[in-house]
Amino acid sequence: MSGEIDSYKARNYSNNNDDAIVRLLEEKIESLTKELEKLRQDLNWYKGELEKLLAPPYIEATVLDILPDGRVVVRSSSGPNLVVNVASAIDIKKIKPGTSVALTQRGSAIVEILPNREDIIVKSFEVVERPNIHYSDIGGLETQIQELKEVVEIPLKNPELFREIGIEPPKGVLLYGPPGTGKTMLAKAVATESNATFIQVVASEFAQKFVGEGARIVREVFELARRKAPSIVFIDEIDAIGAKRIDLGTSGEREVQRTLMQLLAEIDGFKPLDNVKIIAATNRIDILDPALLRPGRFDRLIEVPLPDVKGREEIFKIYLSKMKIDSSINYNELAKLTEGLSGADIKNICTEAGYNAIRDGRKYITYKDITVAIDKVKKSRFKNKIPERHEKYT
Numbered sequence: 154m155s156g157e158i159d160s161y162k163a164r165n166y167s168n169n170n171d172d173a174i175v176r177l178l179e180e181k182i183e184s185l186t187k188e189l190e191k192l193r194q195d196l197n198w199y200k201g202e203l204e205k206l207l208a209p210p211y212i213e214a215t216v217l218d219i220l221p222d223g224r225v226v227v228r229s230s231s232g233p234n235l236v237v238n239v240a241s242a243i244d245i246k247k248i249k250p251g252t253s254v255a256l257t258q259r260g261s262a263i264v265e266i267l268p269n270r271e272d273i274i275v276k277s278f279e280v281v282e283r284p285n286i287h288y289s290d291i292g293g294l295e296t297q298i299q300e301l302k303e304v305v306e307i308p309l310k311n312p313e314l315f316r317e318i319g320i321e322p323p324k325g326v327l328l329y330g331p332p333g334t335g336k337t338m339l340a341k342a343v344a345t346e347s348n349a350t351f352i353q354v355v356a357s358e359f360a361q362k363f364v365g366e367g368a369r370i371v372r373e374v375f376e377l378a379r380r381k382a383p384s385i386v387f388i389d390e391i392d393a394i395g396a397k398r399i400d401l402g403t404s405g406e407r408e409v410q411r412t413l414m415q416l417l418a419e420i421d422g423f424k425p426l427d428n429v430k431i432i433a434a435t436n437r438i439d440i441l442d443p444a445l446l447r448p449g450r451f452d453r454l455i456e457v458p459l460p461d462v463k464g465r466e467e468i469f470k471i472y473l474s475k476m477k478i479d480s481s482i483n484y485n486e487l488a489k490l491t492e493g494l495s496g497a498d499i500k501n502i503c504t505e506a507g508y509n510a511i512r513d514g515r516k517y518i519t520y521k522d523i524t525v526a527i528d529k530v531k532k533s534r535f536k537n538k539i540p541e542r543h544e545k546y547t
């Protein structure tokens with residue numbers, strides 16, 4: 154710095170420009186102060202990171218009770234129930250039975266309130282108090298609807314009927330068939346018509362996302378189902394946890410196995426006339442572990458196949474009747490043109506026909522819009538080899 158000033162003096166001494174030197178110094182001080190502030194911030198950040206890395210791990214616990222003297226009874230994740238103090242930085246009013254907390258490693262005090270466990274768990278499944286899908290929204294599948302009424306809806310609504318006659322309905326129902334044929338819709342509709350809470354678990358998702366948590370989530374789902382009864386637990390893609398496994402070599406496979414065991418234990422814990430029903434769905438019944446299909450578990454199998462010509466006609470009617478169309482529609486002809494397609498494909502066709510009209514600047518759909526959409530959906534559907542899991546059904 155003194156060098157900078159010396160050279161500045163050398164250049165400007167003749168003008169004896171002291172004011173300029175003062176300005177230069179002031180600017181320099183200002184920039185160094187800013188730099189110092191930034192370095193202080195960096196230092197604090199690094200100190201914080203170092204503290205985090207060196208801090209001992211905490212023990213997670215759930216609060217069971219708050220004692221009159223301000224101490225708290227917790228169930229620690231490592232096992233025993235403990236009576237602990239609360240660190241002074243924690244607002245004790247925020248601690249209630251069920252709150253998740255972090256304890257010091259020696260388990261002597263609560264040092265942090267953790268995000269609610271239920272919040273985390275709830276994300277792994279979806280709860281709909283009363284779904285809004287009715288049997289009338291489903292095209293075809295009359296026999297499947299009839300069967301679900303008998304084995305799920307009536308037992309939930311009138312269990313005494315079964316008691317009087319002395320028969321037991323199945324506890325679990327397995328819907329199987331190709332993708333997009335309405336299995337989820339059926340499960341939701343039966344929940345709506347039974348005034349039941351609908352709890353949906355996608356088995357493949359929780360097997361992947363919540364590694365090490367599968368069995369616990371299964372337990373929580375069924376606890377919730379009992380609390381919200383009457384309820385229907387819908388387990389989609391059950392093959393993700395319920396496939397037969399010969400080799401349990403990896404920890405991932407053992408984890409999936411534990412999740413399945415917990416599910417079987419939960420099902421076994423129910424009575425047929427309890428007000429919780431379990432519906433599972435799969436596209437791969439061929440790979441399911443026979444333990445799942447044993448009597449008292451998923452012992453009612455309902456096939457949900459691709460729609461036949463009459464079913465396709467009905468599905469077209471359901472979706473097209475909500476759309477503005479310029480001429481009368483020959484539904485039977487549309488059904489004949491869509492052999493091999495699913496309900497989901499037909500819904501796509503109707504949406505695509507709507508797009509065709511919008512692209513053309515029209516506010517109504519023509520018959521041609523629909524046939525063009527059929528060609529498009531069929532092409533994308535059958536362009537590649539049909540996926541293996543589909544072949545079995547086509």
Ligand SMILES: Nc1ncnc2c1ncn2[C@@H]1O[C@H](COP(=O)(O)OP(=O)(O)OP(=O)(O)O)[C@@H](O)[C@H]1O
Nearest residue numbers: 290291292332333334335336337338468496497500
């Ligand atoms: N029979 C049907 N009647 C009316 N709509 C249907 C029918 N089948 C399928 N759909 C439509 O296709 C969509 C997908 O159906 P859904 O999710 O019930 O199929 P899924 O059999 O559960 O499929 P996946 O095996 O892929 O989970 C539904 O939201 C619905 O719009």
